[in-house]
Amino acid sequence: MSDIIRRDPRTEWIARNRLHPLYESVINANAGEVRGPTGLLRKNPHKVGFIGPNGIKRIDRLKGNGQGAGAVGRGKSSANEPVLALHQIEAPDFYIMVAPDLVGGRLTSHDKDVLGLAHKLCRTYEADERDQGRSSQGAVVAVCFGEMKEESLDLAGVDRLIHLQNDVFEGFAPEARLEAVAQIEQMYQPKHWLFPDSIHGGADLGSRLSARLGERPAVQAWQVDTQNTVCRGASSSIDITRATPRILLLLEECGDAIDETRHEAKALDVDAVEVSAVNIVDHGLMDVDPNAIPLAEAEFILSAGNGIHNWEQFHDAAKALGATEGASRVAVDDGFMPRFRQVGATGTWVTARVYVAVGISGAIQHMQGIGQCDKVVAINTDSGCDMVKRAALSVIGDSEEILEELVKIVNAHKGQVSPEGETLEKGSEHAA
Amino acid sequence: MIFDWLPSVLIAIVLMLAVVGAVRRISLWRAGQPSPVNIISGLMAMPKRYLHDLHHVVERDKYMSRTHVATGGGFVLAMFLVLCVHLFGVDSKLLAWALLASLVMMFTGAIFVFKRRRNPPSRLSKGPWMRLPKSLMTFAVTFFVLTLPAAGILPDGTGNVLLTLVLSALILVSLGEMLFGMTWGGPMKHAFAGALHLAFHRRQERFGGGRSTGLKPADLGVEVHGVSKPTDFKWNQLLGFDACVQCGRCEAMCPAFAAGQPLNPKKLIQDMVVGLAGGTDANYAGSHYPDPQGKGREPGSAKGSPTEVITAGLVDAETLWSCTTCRACVEECPMMIEHVDAIVDMRRFLTMEKGETPNKGAEVLDNIIATDNPNGYAPGSRTNWAADQNLNVMRDVKKAEVLFWVSDGAFDMRSQRILRSFVKLLKAANVDVAILGDEERDSGDVARRLGDDATFQNLAKRNLQTLSQYEFKTIVTTDPHAFHCLRNEYGDFGSDALDNVEVLHHTTYLNRLVQDGKLKLDTFKGGTVTYHDPCYLGRYNGEYEAPRELLRSMGIEVAEMERSGFRSRCCGGGGGAPITDIPGEKRIADMRVEDAKETQADLIAVGCQQCTAMLEGVVEPRPEIRDIAEILVDQLIEEVH
């Protein structure tokens, strides 16, 4: 809520003009309650509310907070966020280490959950100590490798930060990172090591550390307190309840992300890590042809149906957009696309974030197959078809024409940003 | 006559060679696996089988049946008399006259064969078959002339050396075709092998109007599962291949061939002949396998021998996987050859030995093994469709009049509409019905047609085990595939669970209810209706009438498609064909809907969930497709109790 009271010149103007058609309502907007002769607060039912634009009497229960006749429209300020309390730790008595994935240099929501859980454990240990009459304070340490773009480590609950930025840790360097965490283990003897159990490297590093230390980790853990841990096992079909070990590989939503406190994110020192023999050498990411990506894994699918007549153009469009090609059953049956491109219950169940359906009206089997897609775009001539109902954006018209325009725009865009990477930066910043 | 002895000697020599050929041919067949048949009674029954069963099929083409009776009958009679008159020199005018008469009959028939061959339809093989009418005529004419003296029309000793030599040459030519060719692989082989095939057929039950359509169980735990090389077939299967007369009726009926998939049943059987005798298909003169992908296999490039793996050079695996097991070829074959048995035998090798079931085959089989249904749904969700149906489950009631076999349609939302309709009808008729619930498993139909007989047998045994725990008089199912398995194939596994149990398709059962007056039906007013015969209900189980009677009881006059009844065209959904998904030029389902459109039908009535799914997969506009149970439910007059 803003502290500044704003004037509404129009309301004031109406209030001054008794002949104004809205005079009555503006004056009565806040006049529902009057002091009666006895001093009691009385409600005049006739004066409650105002006549709405369609001539029906309306009661504004928002008491002027709503947009109704708002004598004083208070502008909302989003710029003015409250300053969260800072959680300060002078000299930590114990540490809980968290090694976030930092995908693309930023904390994932999984990382934030793990950090949140780390704080929960921290608080419990502190409370236990207090019960014993001792005072003890723990710090959550984020152990980060490589490039760091995250700007709000403090808001995610990082009390201390170990940031190892060195060529040996860049890219895929599991051995070097293992040496580093092993050294940190020796230096700080943390109470816990928490890793996100993810395919982004968290599970790998956590497993390596466990193997090195010879400690049995809790893997796929999702309910953790200082005593017991519940883990999924046997391909998520059983829950294993066990004593909480020192090393935990945690599932998503294992804890609640920090959102009410700020943290120091103070740097913590580590001695130089010595990386001995390296057996695994990273050669970087491969250039993957979008069409070589399995349909089920593809992130962006351009899918063709019965409504496509110019197949050459469709393939060109997929190439220009960098999309993986998909197809409806009919397109496959008619022999325009190979069977493994078929999307749907009888073909492949896809998980694409963006699914562009060109000339697909959407048989039930097809809709089942795209159930997990985030954003669906439909290009179709029939505005009443099921795909249009499902789509976030539907474009009604001739697919050939629209694809042609789209390819033009994309090519122009590519020409603009060809000195690579620039838009990527902008785009991702925009989204973050 | 100077060389008076010459014809007799020639006849004797050719006959000898023919016998040698016959022995050799028989030894080729005997290289196959043993299959017990009663030799004596088979041979005794052969003439009757020819006249009744075989002729019954040939009779579908009146022209050909008459021609064949004249030609074939004339030849057999003439040949017998030739031996009497000319080889053994029986001096009887009566015999000679009889011989003349039979030769005339044969000649007349041969003229019609000749006429047919002047502009043969594409399904007929050309090549050596084109000279057959000429050989037949030569035979008739030659022996006619030769017999004239014996009949007393011409005096003995007529003719000179030249005539005798000419006649002798003609004897060689005609007998070469008719006797020598018969056992050495000429067109006349069909008479020799065909006759024996009738005698030693692997499915003796088919004769005399019987029906035998269930696949034979594969031997498990042997060195090689299924058929890898020609000698892995049973010997009478090999004999059956040799009986092929290359009339191409199977080719004309095969849905896969019509859709341009790489299968031609006639060519397949001829390739089997190449395999059993060794050689190449260079001499094959009929239509080849369609080649939708333009692989361009040259005629003559298919090589085989009795001991070589069939799919390594003789027949492409794709050919075997194109078959929908619709049995149209078997139904149409005048020689009663069992194409489907052979195809599934070879599929068994591909699946159980090579692990090469194409496309989704492997996935489907894995699912069936792990979840007892082809799509890998949780077995515990099998009864979810019936949550609101208030159905008895066998595990609770132990005993019911009727067991409703739900089949895997339970997992499919479209099929569930059929199931619900059927349940509603049963309830309206107050039938004491129960289902197996989650204890039911896939019938094994798909696994078996995909060649995985191990999985089929496993499922069959477990299903039988479950069934044996409960008491019921009738099993009814809406799925003709499960119906076929239960009725015709589960009997091979030594269980008494189905003894004295009647297995019925839902249309049969509903028809009984309607005829008994247990269901009251309104008149249907929804335009023209046509009926699609599911293969596994019609050809496999002979049920053509009940569905039609049901439709009639709603006042529906079925607008029959050109191909209906035993000639019904497959929907393309059988035999795991949608799973193996061999590309063709057209889709079988599209062709079937075209058939229906020709009748101006607004509605295609079906009796099978698989057919429903296949036909509904055709792009609109097309007639509506509904199961008969669904149509009935809409016309049901519910009595208020």
Next chain:
Amino acid sequence: MQPNVISLVSIGRHPQSGRARRSEQDGRALELGLKLSGSHLQVAHAGAYDSTFSGSAEETVLRQYAGMGLKQMTVLKQSSDADVIPSLSHYLESQSAQVVLLGVRAESGESSGMVPYLLAESLGWPIVSRVADIVSIENGEAEVLLALPRGQRRSVTVTLPFIATVDNAAPEPRQTAYGPGQRAQFNAVDTPEVLDELRINWVEAPAKPRPKRLKVIKAKTAAERFKAATAKAQGGSGKVMKNESAQEKAQAIFDLLIEEKVIR
């Protein structure tokens, strides 16, 4: 030189029926092994092998693996509550394996995915996880493609001998054939058995469905809470463009693609 490849297989578990099956990832590990060394591939399984083995679900599954074209398979005899690491590492060392392939995680048991790491640690070998393919093995080095999310790949070289866990992105295992599976021989080997003592104290129960996290709203005022509770959960019908020009329509699609960051 043909590398000495060993694939380790375990008993999988079908997610729907819970029945024993060929594990997805171990099947892929076996497939990759067959690709690398064909008929020289050695396959081992650590598990129960006693009088009840014949006809058991375990045997069926092992025969499914064997049905991929194995003549024989080694079974390291272990009871079901044993820690298999000593047995496996002993076996791998004795076979002087150069490449060891196995799935990322077992489908049954604890499925912690620790087995490969513990083996690597006890043998002192490098380990690469989530392999999509092994491109080549030359000069004591293997070129390996690692699977990253969304079909991306990372190229890595690793020195022999090494352990690789095989991701679901690796080529699908070939179909298992009944006949060869039935004919395959099992070589049962006695190996040291160590009881997994930690696990005995664990409590195992069928998985409880995890509550899905709701959008947590920490609203300060009633109005904010009201708004948060009644706000549409995103969705409804999307935007439909009908009469705009093709160029505008294409631009709208393009904007969405840019916004979703699928076009760069």
